[in-house]
Amino acid sequence: MLSIPFYRPSIGEPEIEEVVDCLKTGWLTTGPKTKQFETEFSRYVQHHHAVAVNSCTAALHLALEAIGLKAGQRVVVPTMTFAATAEVVRYFNADPLFVDCRPGDLNIDVADAAQRIKTALDRGEQIAAIIPVHYGGQIGDVAGVKALAKEYNLRIIEDAAHCCPAYYRDNPASPWKTVGTEAEISCFSFYANKAITTGEGGMACTASQEHADRMRIMSLHGISRDAWKRYTAEGSWCYEIVAPGYKYNLTDIAAAIGLHQLRKADQLHERRGQWAELYSALLGDMEEVVLPKTLANRIHSWHLFCVRLKLDGRDIDRAEVISRMKKAGISTSVHWMPLHMHPYYRQKFGFRPSDLPCAASVYPELISLPLYPDMTAEEVEYVCRTLREIIARSRMAISGASLQVLP
Numbered sequence: 001m002l003s004i005p006f007y008r009p010s011i012g013e014p015e016i017e018e019v020v021d022c023l024k025t026g027w028l029t030t031g032p033k034t035k036q037f038e039t040e041f042s043r044y045v046q047h048h049h050a051v052a053v054n055s056c057t058a059a060l061h062l063a064l065e066a067i068g069l070k071a072g073q074r075v076v077v078p079t080m081t082f083a084a085t086a087e088v089v090r091y092f093n094a095d096p097l098f099v100d101c102r103p104g105d106l107n108i109d110v111a112d113a114a115q116r117i118k119t120a121l122d123r124g125e126q127i128a129a130i131i132p133v134h135y136g137g138q139i140g141d142v143a144g145v146k147a148l149a150k151e152y153n154l155r156i157i158e159d160a161a162h163c164c165p166a167y168y169r170d171n172p173a174s175p176w177k178t179v180g181t182e183a184e185i186s187c188f189s190f191y192a193n194k195a196i197t198t199g200e201g202g203m204a205c206t207a208s209q210e211h212a213d214r215m216r217i218m219s220l221h222g223i224s225r226d227a228w229k230r231y232t233a234e235g236s237w238c239y240e241i242v243a244p245g246y247k248y249n250l251t252d253i254a255a256a257i258g259l260h261q262l263r264k265a266d267q268l269h270e271r272r273g274q275w276a277e278l279y280s281a282l283l284g285d286m287e288e289v290v291l292p293k294t295l296a297n298r299i300h301s302w303h304l305f306c307v308r309l310k311l312d313g314r315d316i317d318r319a320e321v322i323s324r325m326k327k328a329g330i331s332t333s334v335h336w337m338p339l340h341m342h343p344y345y346r347q348k349f350g351f352r353p354s355d356l357p358c359a360a361s362v363y364p365e366l367i368s369l370p371l372y373p374d375m376t377a378e379e380v381e382y383v384c385r386t387l388r389e390i391i392a393r394s395r396m397a398i399s400g401a402s403l404q405v406l407p
Contacts (some may be wrong), residue, residue: 001383006331007193010373011257013227018256023099028056030249032218037255038203039069040262045165046178047186047205051054053219054253056161056189056202061091062130063157063204069094069128074120076154076296078108078132079338085159086339092270095349097127098340105295106306107140109142109358110148117152129155136292136335137162137195137301139179143170148184161189162303163208164196165269169297176299180205185215189280190254193372195268195303198254219248239399271373272301272302275380278307279369288314288391290365306335306363309391316394318364321387328386333368338382 003168006079014024034052042050055058069075071093077086080101089096091227097120099113132145149156160166163179180186185208189203204215217224222245261268276292283289294300309318322332338359353360370384 002379003329003332004370004375004379004383006121006333006368006370007321007372008374009192009197010261011197012260012264014260014263015176018260019253020255022252027252029251030251033252034054034250034255035190035257036115037250037262040259041188042204043184044265045180045188045205047180048207049209051204051206051212051215051219052250052258053202053204053215053248054200054254055084055248055252056159056187057088058189058246059185059202059204059215060073060084060157060159060188061088061246062218062248063187063206064088064092064129064209065218066214067129067155067157069298070099075128075130076113076117077339078131078133079105080135080336080338080359080362081133081159081249082161082336083339083341083342084161085133087133091122094128096339096345097125098345098351098356100300101356102127102141103362104293105138105140106135107357108360110141110146111146112358114148114151117148121152127152127154129157131157131159132160133161134166134179135304136296136299136306137147137166137303138292139168139298142168142182155184158183160186161191161194161202162337163301164188164194164265165299165383166301167299171297172248172394175299181327183255184208185211190258191262195272195301196258196265196358198250198261201250201254201258218243219243220340221245221247232390249257268373269301271375272371273300275371276302276305276377278377278380279384282381283387285306286388288393289387302371303370304335304368306366308362309367310365311391314391314394316390318367321390322367324390325383325386329384330383331370335343335368336366336368337364338360338363345352 024151038050040050069092073094074097075089077096079098086096100109101134102109132296160179166179167176185206190198222243224240288310
């Protein structure tokens with residue numbers, strides 16, 4: 001029996017040697033490697049400025065602070081996302097305005113968002129921003145979000161945690177654009193299971209020098225610009241606190257890993273895409289499995305390979321499939337329970353699952369299969385064979401039960 005984790009980062013000798021070099025220099029916290037990582041990342045994603053921080057959550061928080069989000073305002077957030085996208089709104093004592101997802105790609109449903117925005121405005125509420133999330137690495141309805149933001153004067157902060165790299169274009173004749181092109185600030189994650197990793201880490205990218213300066217200052221206690229240099233020959237012992245900031249800086253140890261992850265990002269992306277194609281080929285004939293698809297005019301990052309299980313009429317549910325996969329040595333995950341169904345948001349805002357019906361109906365079907373660059377064809381085949389066998393046995397059990405009641 002094979003043992004297949006949900007994810008395994010692709011760490012090689014270059015990352016290890018860079019970390020060792022960092023340790024030998026004695027400069028462990030934010031320093032020259034972090035600055036180099038920012039420069040190379042901004043060039044890679046084609047953004048003017050990149051601010052390295054210790055998580056995508058921190059990047060989202062700093063982005064909302066930079067645009068001046070205030071208590072009592074609302075921010076449009078998809079319910080089909082991770083905790084961070086909404087919790088950073090609550091940090092300001094502001095409220096998320098949850099919107100539903102599209103069934104095809106589980107990205108934000110712009111039509112639903114428009115309806116809920118109108119209702120909120122009729123109640124006299126102030127809506128400051130929208131945070132689209134690109135589910136699994138598939139860029140959503142960029143044009144729709146942009147039009148919505150223009151109509152209602154919303155600031156766009158993109159949660160691009162799954163997108164390194166991911167690209168889109170307006171039509172087949174248009175040039176490819178990198179994720180975040182239409183956003184005021186776009187936020188990336190380098191968590192251990194992301195497309196590239198620093199262990200823990202994130203990046204906030206923007207075309208605005210003003211936003212970049214503000215986020216950089218606020219990421220390290222509100223200390224005046226280039227605070228990290230005060231321990232170098234270029235710096236000074238004297239510093240000034242210009243705002244009550246946070247402790248969000250990225251370390252040079254983490255950046256040392258990120259530098260080499262970034263340099264092989266295209267190679268890692270190609271391998272994830274290879275395994276996604278193999279999954280689709282091996283599972284494509286199963287009526288019980290709805291596969292993720294790459295939309296037209298999109299280049300998917302394939303951070304996740306999430307399928308939907310159609311198990312009506314079977315003697316098995318999603319939880320049992322996950323349990324049996326685990327017994328076979330295969331780790332899976334679920335992305336995600338919709339935020340409006342979690343206890344905090346239910347109790348705080350009185351949500352019912354049916355308030356966002358598409359997300360609520362899709363959630364019980366979702367299962368994320370292992371997907372990482374260093375998988376092998378044998379491992380992908382084993383995952384698919386195991387899933388097929390589990391569902392086939394459930395078919396047989398139903399068939400057997402039906403035969404028993406026949407005369």
